[in-house]
Amino acid sequence: MLDPGHQLGNRNFPREINRLVPAGRGQRKPCNTTGAATDGGFPEATFTWRVARLVQKRLEAQGARVVLTRQSNRDDRWGPCVDRRGRAGNRAHADLMLSIHADGSYAAGARGFHVITLPERKASARLAREVRSSLRRAGVPVANYVAGGDGLDERTDLATLNLSRVPTAMVELGNMRDRRDARRMRTARGRASYARALSRAIAAELR
Secondary structure, three states: OOEOOOOOHHOOOOHHHOOEEEEEEEOOOOOOOOOOOOOOOOOOHHHHHHHHHHHHHHHOOOOOOOOOOOEEEEOOOOOOOOOEEEEHHHHHHOOOOEEEEEEEEOOOOOOOOEEOOOOOOHHHHHHHHHHHHHHHHHOOEEEEEEOHHHEEEEOOOOHHHHHOOOOOEEEEEOOOOOOHHHHHHHHHHHHHHHHHHHHHHHHHHOO
C-alpha cells in the first residue's frame, strides 16, 4: 500500500478537509490538509503522486501488487481523509504501507528527509530503518532540523500511523522550502532517485 500524501484539489474544498475525523488514541484531527509547496508553487500533492507512481511501476515490474490510497491527482478532487488512509492497508490486507510526503518548514537552513513511525511497533520501526538506509545510500541528506539528526522520528499523533494494523512508515522526503531539496523534487531525475530508494527499501523489507 502506497499513500501519496494529500490531493491536489484539497485547497478547493476547505469545508470537507477541515472536518474532524478519528485519528486514533482518542484523538480527532482534520480530514486532510492542502500540503506544502516549493517557493515556486510546485505542490506536495503532485510531488508525492509522481513519486508514488514511479515506486508503483518499479515494484510491479518485480511482481508486487501495489495499491494506492488515491487514484488521481486532480484539482476537482479532495481527500481521502486521514482515517481512511490509515485503514487502507488493513482493508487491502497489505504486507506494509508507506506514506509519502514532503515537509514545508520555514526554519533557516532546514533540509533533508526523515522517517516517522510509532514507538511501540517493531515491524514498523524496521520498515522505517530500511527506508532511512536506502535514502542515505541514494545520497539524500538526513534532516538537520527534526528527528534529532538521525532521520528517525517517533510520533503518536498521526492517524495514518495510529489506525494502521500493518507495518507502516511515513517518510518526509525533504523540505520543499529548501532550494536544494526543491530542485531534486521538481526534476524527473530527482523524483526517480527518490523512487529507486523507496522501492529498494520496500523490496528489501518484503524479502
